[in-house]
Amino acid sequence: MSPRSHESWKEQLPAYLLEALSPGEKIDLEHHLGGCAECQAELRWLEPAKERLVEQVEQVQPSPGMKSRLMAAVQEDLEANPVEEPSAAPAPSEKARSRQREAGSKFGWLSFGQLLRPATLGALAVVLFAGVITGYAVNGGDETTESPTLAQQVVPFTSVVGRADGAMITTGSSGTLQITNLKKLDDGEVYQAWVQKGQSIVPTDSLFTPRKDGTATTSIPNLHDVDVVMISAEPRGGSEQPTSAPIITIEMPT
Amino acid sequence: MNITPQAAAKLDDEELLTLVGQRDQVAFEAFYDRFERRAFSLAYRVLGERLAAEDTVQEAFFSIWKSGERFDSSRGSAGAWALGIVRNRAIDTLRSKASKTPTLDSDDDGILESRAADERTDEQAFVRETQREVRGAISELPEKQSKVINLAFFGGFSQSEISSMLDLPLGTVKGRMRLGLEKIRGGLADEGEVIS
Numbered sequence: 001m002s003p004r005s006h007e008s009w010k011e012q013l014p015a016y017l018l019e020a021l022s023p024g025e026k027i028d029l030e031h032h033l034g035g036c037a038e039c040q041a042e043l044r045w046l047e048p049a050k051e052r053l054v055e056q057v058e059q060v061q062p063s064p065g066m067k068s069r070l071m072a073a074v075q076e077d078l079e080a081n082p083v084e085e086p087s088a089a090p091a092p093s094e095k096a097r098s099r100q101r102e103a104g105s106k107f108g109w110l111s112f113g114q115l116l117r118p119a120t121l122g123a124l125a126v127v128l129f130a131g132v133i134t135g136y137a138v139n140g141g142d143e144t145t146e147s148p149t150l151a152q153q154v155v156p157f158t159s160v161v162g163r164a165d166g167a168m169i170t171t172g173s174s175g176t177l178q179i180t181n182l183k184k185l186d187d188g189e190v191y192q193a194w195v196q197k198g199q200s201i202v203p204t205d206s207l208f209t210p211r212k213d214g215t216a217t218t219s220i221p222n223l224h225d226v227d228v229v230m231i232s233a234e235p236r237g238g239s240e241q242p243t244s245a246p247i248i249t250i251e252m253p254t
Numbered sequence: 255m256n257i258t259p260q261a262a263a264k265l266d267d268e269e270l271l272t273l274v275g276q277r278d279q280v281a282f283e284a285f286y287d288r289f290e291r292r293a294f295s296l297a298y299r300v301l302g303e304r305l306a307a308e309d310t311v312q313e314a315f316f317s318i319w320k321s322g323e324r325f326d327s328s329r330g331s332a333g334a335w336a337l338g339i340v341r342n343r344a345i346d347t348l349r350s351k352a353s354k355t356p357t358l359d360s361d362d363d364g365i366l367e368s369r370a371a372d373e374r375t376d377e378q379a380f381v382r383e384t385q386r387e388v389r390g391a392i393s394e395l396p397e398k399q400s401k402v403i404n405l406a407f408f409g410g411f412s413q414s415e416i417s418s419m420l421d422l423p424l425g426t427v428k429g430r431m432r433l434g435l436e437k438i439r440g441g442l443a444d445e446g447e448v449i450s
Contacts, residue, residue: 014431015413017330019342020406022414047330049439053392053407054296054337062294066308070286073312074279074319083277171313174350178320211324217317221346 009036013043017050023207024237027190031236157250168220168229168250175220177229182210183247185233192238193220194246196228207238226252256280267332271325274318282319289333293340300344300408301351310347314340345410392438399434402427 193206262284273281297307
């Protein structure tokens, strides 16, 4: 990668503020921002423009139920996953991790169900599906001829490569992937999501890096006709073809 | 143990988020209350449907509850971060909805003719976004600046996509974004343009 001038980073800031950078550009700029006080200051200076843009959107009052449903979901999450007293705890034992995997919904993922309006709760389908498959040679097998609209679903997964686990939460045809225990990347690498449709493996724009605690969240905007979602480590900016074996493989329910 | 509502009211947004990262329910509620209306209005502006906007805001704030520690103050304010999550979820929903309706309701733009069928999700959003009524600070900008800002922020297009759609050099798109934002910010008075 050729070195970039400071000005070239700076001129990306308006697009960054407007969320108009590609995922790769965004990751690169955020990497630069982490160590550039001048760009941070410039961003801070520009930020009120974005806030003004948002504030001057015609204001519309939401229904009172929006907050009550949200807080109910938070309460349920707290009950399922109580706050722990801070301590110098050792890494989670295999037993604890196993229990967490088995619990799946109890660890907060299902709380998304609370977010649906009551009228739609009856139609909510929760799919528990442990997709544990190695390699890219996944048997699609049961391709659908009619792509049903995906209701809100939770698809837990556990990686057989490393310790990563988590869940894919789908809403309609889009999905949010929540991952824990994700392995730290080497310098210059990002995680990239791939989707398998039939025999084709297609790259997505979902590039991400794990947070310090090993968790990560990424969106898969379009899951139409997707049989399998996979995550692999790739060079920064992403790849057109996978360059390493998947560390996570999630078979999507049909 | 949760903070009291009275104490939460005295904290700034970033301090509240720190507590949210420690799963403080009261701090989360205080943070949510500060941004509820703006978040909903933003989602509604992008999606144009109340129910979809409410779902989007709920999901966005629940994700904040689950990952409040992810906020990084070096990249902007807590409010901008939260509203950015709402906006991004709304854009995801918009694209998801658009992909389910393959027919275009308007073909008045030459751009539509030249692009492949699998790109029509973007085209639909482009047509919809350019037909929306422009309000607020952005309405005071020259059209060429407001258009790129609208397409980017409320339509979910990248600067490269906008460059292709409007058949403009990428540098021009960047320049229009910068000038537009600076003008909204109140930092510029003239209507110049950067051409590269």
